[in-house]
Amino acid sequence: MTTPPLDYRRDGLREMLRIRLFEERVRREFGKGDMPGFVHTYVGAEAVAVAICAHLNRSDIITSTHRGHGHCLAKGVAIAPMIAELFGRESGLCHGRGGSMHIADFSCGVMGANAIVGGGIALAVGAAQAAQTLGDGRVSVTFFGDGASNEGVLHESMNLASIWKLPVVFVCENNGWAESTPATYALSVPNVADRAKGYSMPGVIVDASDYDAMYIAAGEAISRARRGEGPTLIEAKIARHTGHFVGDTEGYRSRENRTEARSNDVIKRLRASLDAEGIDTDAFVTSIQNAIVSELDAAFQAARTAPWPSADEVENYVYAS
Numbered sequence: 278m279t280t281p282p283l284d285y286r287r288d289g290l291r292e293m294l295r296i297r298l299f300e301e302r303v304r305r306e307f308g309k310g311d312m313p314g315f316v317h318t319y320v321g322a323e324a325v326a327v328a329i330c331a332h333l334n335r336s337d338i339i340t341s342t343h344r345g346h347g348h349c350l351a352k353g354v355a356i357a358p359m360i361a362e363l364f365g366r367e368s369g370l371c372h373g374r375g376g377s378m379h380i381a382d383f384s385c386g387v388m389g390a391n392a393i394v395g396g397g398i399a400l401a402v403g404a405a406q407a408a409q410t411l412g413d414g415r416v417s418v419t420f421f422g423d424g425a426s427n428e429g430v431l432h433e434s435m436n437l438a439s440i441w442k443l444p445v446v447f448v449c450e451n452n453g454w455a456e457s458t459p460a461t462y463a464l465s466v467p468n469v470a471d472r473a474k475g476y477s478m479p480g481v482i483v484d485a486s487d488y489d490a491m492y493i494a495a496g497e498a499i500s501r502a503r504r505g506e507g508p509t510l511i512e513a514k515i516a517r518h519t520g521h522f523v524g525d526t527e528g529y530r531s532r533e534n535r536t537e538a539r540s541n542d543v544i545k546r547l548r549a550s551l552d553a554e555g556i557d558t559d560a561f562v563t564s565i566q567n568a569i570v571s572e573l574d575a576a577f578q579a580a581r582t583a584p585w586p587s588a589d590e591v592e593n594y595v596y597a598s
C-alpha cells in the first residue's frame with residue numbers, strides 16, 4: 278500500500294474540516310428552533326465522502342442519504358444555497374422544497390440526498406448504466422448506511438451492477454447503528470463487505486478514521502469502475518460520534534460507547550500524522566477555520582432573511598403534486 282502524496286492529505290484535511298465546521302454550526306443553529314425538519318450530521322464520517330470525491334470529476338454522479346451534507350460539500354455543492362435549503366427558502370438549491378434530507382445539485386453530479394433509506398442505491402446503478410451506454414467515462418458512487426445494506430434494493434442493485442459490469446461503487450458507511458438498532462443485531466454477516474462475495478465483486482473493509490487507507494481504497498475502486506471492470510463494495514467502518522439526529526438523547530447507548538467512538542477522530546489523526554512529518558498544521562487549520570466561519574456567518578444571515586416560497590407556487594419543483 279503506497280501513501281498518497283502530501284498534497285492530497287492537506288486537501289483531505291481542508292475538506293474534512295469544512296464539513297466538520299459546517300456540521301457543528303448547523304447543529305448549533307438547529308438548536309435555535311427556526312430550521313424546519315430533522316437534521317442528521319456527518320461528524321466523524323468525513324473521510325469517506327472526502328476520499329471518495331477526491332477521485333471523482335465534477336460530472337461523475339453520487340447519490341446520498343438522509344445524512345448527506347458531507348457528501349454534497351465534498352462533491353462541490355456551494356454552502357450558501359445549501360444553508361438556504363436547510364431553512365426552506367426559495368433561494369435554496371431545491372427552492373426550499375427539500376430541506377436537509379433532499380439536497381440535490383445536478384450541476385456537480387449530486388443526484389440527491391434521500392430520506393428513503395436505500396433510496397439512492399438504484400439511482401446510482403441507473404446512472405452507471407447510462408454512463409456505460411453513452412460511453413462517456415463517468416462513474417457513479419452510492420453512499421448508504423449499514424441499515425440500508427439490509428434493504429432488498431441493495432442486493433438487486435449489486436447483482437445487476439455485477440452482471441453488467443457497471444461503473445458504480447457501493448460505499449457502505451457502517452457506523453454501527455441504524456437509528457437505535459445495533460448493526461451487530463441486524464446484520465446476518467459480521468461485515469457488510471462479506472456480502473460482496475455473493476455478487477462476484479471485491480468487498481473491501483476500510484477503517485474510516487485512517488484517511489490514507491480511505492483514500493487508497495477509494496482510488497482503487499473508482500479506477501476499477503473507470504477501467505470497465507465493474508463494481509466494488511467498500512465498507513467504511515465509522516464510529517458514530519453523535520446521536521442519530523440532532524436532538525437524539527441516545528438513551529439506548531452507553532456513555533462509554535459514545536466516548537470511545539469520539540476517541541479516534543480522523544481529523545485529529547490526520548493532523549497528528551502531518552505534524553509528525555514536520556508540517557505545522559496550526560496555521561493551515563486556522564486559515565481554513567477563519568475562511569469557513571466567515572462563509573457560514575454570511576450564509577446563515579442570508580438564509581434567515583431570504584424569502585419563503587410563495588404559497589401559490591408551493592407545488593412547483595416537486596415530482597408529484
Ligand SMILES: Cc1ncc(C[n+]2csc(CCOP(=O)(O)OP(=O)(O)O)c2C)c(N)n1
Nearest residue numbers: 344392393394422423424425452454455456
Ligand atoms: C425505507 C425507510 N425505512 C425506514 C426509515 C426510517 N429511518 C430513517 S434513518 C434510519 C436508519 C438508517 O440507518 P443507516 O442506513 O445505518 O444510516 P445511518 O443513519 O446510521 O447513517 C431509518 C430506519 C426510512 N427513512 N426509510
